[in-house]
Amino acid sequence: MSQVQQFQYDNKIVRAFGMASFIFAIVGMLVGILIAFQLIYPDLGFQAAFGKPLPAFLTFGRLRPLHTNAVIFAFVGNGMFMGIYYSLQRLLKARMFSDTLSWLHFWLWQIVILSAAITLPLGITTSSEYAELEWPIDILITITWVLFGINMFGTILKRREEHLYVAIWFYIATWVTVAVLHIVRSFEMPVSMFKSYSAFAGVQDGLVQWWYGHNAVAFFLTTPYLGLMYYYMPKAANRPVYSYKLSIVHFWALIFIYIWAGPHHLLYSTLPDWVQSLGTVFSIMLIAPSWGGMLNGLLTLRGAWDRVREDAVLKFMVVAVTAYGMATFEGPMLSIKSVNAISHFTDWTIAHVHVGALGWNGFLTFGVLYYLWPRMYNTQLYSQKLANTHFWLGTLGIIFYAVPMYWAGWTQSLKWTEFTPEGILKWGNFLDTVIAIKPLYALRAVGGSLFFVGVLIGVYNLAKTAAQGSFLSNEAAEAPARSSSAHPKGEYWHRWIERRPMQMLLASTILISIGGLIQILPMVFMDSQIPKISTVKPYTPLELQGRDIYIREGCVGCHSQLVRPFRGETERYGEYSKSGEYIYDHPFLWGSKRTGPDLWREGNKYPDSWHYNHMYDPTTMSPGSIMPSYTGLFENVLDISTTEAKIGALRKVGVPYPEGYEQQANADLTAQAKKVAENLKSQGIKDTQMEDKEIVALIAYLQRLGTDIKIKK
């Protein structure tokens, strides 16, 4: 027996991440509530109170990515690090490898979040969902992630406990997969400090995006939290996990299957059928490991269910794992093509993700916080009653959020596809389908607010808990040094890998890479395989600038650019989308939600003046519209100093602008802008001096959308 060693666990870093998690829960959810209310009161009363529309940085399009980023990377991200830093030290019987690295990790991560909070409302965005941050921040994320990895693997290497518990496998898989995903999704060509274009175009960009986006859910929101479940559920219930064998199968099957499922976000898109089918098949298979894990968590409570009645920690955890079970049953169902045809682009998706985010991630984080705070402060929880109140407000909040969104989603889908007996669309005006669900949007805002009030009560409860206790910065512990004693011959194979973190890392990396490689590599062939449509040309400089305004304002948050091959869509929008139409789209802008109509065939549908009036005040052209006014576009002078760099950057990623076109681009831009301005004048627009304003570029872009394959009159 080796000598017993004395050491201390670092609780300070756990507390820091925990506090950050709670603070950003408040920020992220507050932004969510703000944009939820915008769907009912588009200008939030600004016009009435201040005589001007909502400022651009508060509009839905710009704040929606802030909401998703804040919840995913700030709230859940900090929550994940809190949970990992606490459990990793204890499972390995070792202090974190380096306090300096721990704090560097903490502060750099908060700087990333702060950068997001500044850049996203300013409209600095790549527009790729959950990867909106621009390239300098991407680099900072990479550095932070590497430091976290060094700290984690350093701790694993100097551990006193030989065997790596299942939670740690999940942490390792999380680390490596997020690294791979982040790097590949960040292949982009910088134009300036705050602007870049995706290296991929059109359908390729779409595939990379949803391989990334889906696995951000899988490996940022799921695997680390499963690791937390495997540590904190047994701790809170004071009994071992139900089946360790099941956890082995759960782990390997889950990480291997998850990575393939991304294409289910692109069903009925222009993505090749075989990739869509692969996404569907693997998504359905995903039920097995997901439910295996969920049951393993719930059955850990066997014989302890009576305690769930009293213990707030267990309550939160039970609902979290149940929500996980519901979301992971629903996910595969949504991946079936015929179900997806109904759900895609509707609020059904919003309901689905919020069961996951509020239920699974939110409640597990709260459970862990309520577990950790009294222990780290060496006291009891200030009030079980308040914790119960938080629990019930949260649970009701989830129900009041999700149920109206399911209802809204089904309503949308039914109305979008309903035909009269004469064979014409019953709801031909898209806006009518929006107005019909506004009451449901109002209910959702109430649900979200309930959940939010619960969080505030939680913060108060934990602050009071902290005030009545005394914080254990360094918790004393002891354990024998790790002995490398001989292992019996014929030992169980998985124990072998459980002692070898680097082999575990390698095996995880191989498994998660296979899916990505098989799906994405053939798509690289497409460049040579896809017959270009001869009439599809790169955007003109003015349209390009207009497209970048479209990206800046986050239009993609509410408008898709993908007409699926359904009668309900071709009747409403026009010819369904073809891969060849998008080959110059860096990035792709298919979107994932239609709060407004699809815009892919918007070009030439209305006169320029329609767009002009509509962007100034959408309700003039579409009474009852909930789109914000974009009056800023009528005052801002278009910045044409960037044109040259943009053309150059796009040529580098494969858009065939002729050599030297940069020099001529702005002359072409000005000429086209003059033409748009003349059109506006001839169509009765009284304003003068419009040709150098941003609105002209945006109109030029909108009028180009989807027209390349239309027969020109």
Add this chain to the structure above:
Amino acid sequence: MYKYILQSVEGIQLFGISAFLIFFATFLVVVYRAVRSSKTEMDHAAHLPLED
């Protein structure tokens, strides 16, 4: 028609089939070994979180 463009890539259907076979083989190995594993070893591992 562009949807089917990859059909012109030689042997493209092998990608889907190989994907499934790789997964299924991995899965069978993991399940087989997990089922065969010793109970005492499993119990020790499962109790790790409760030992600190």
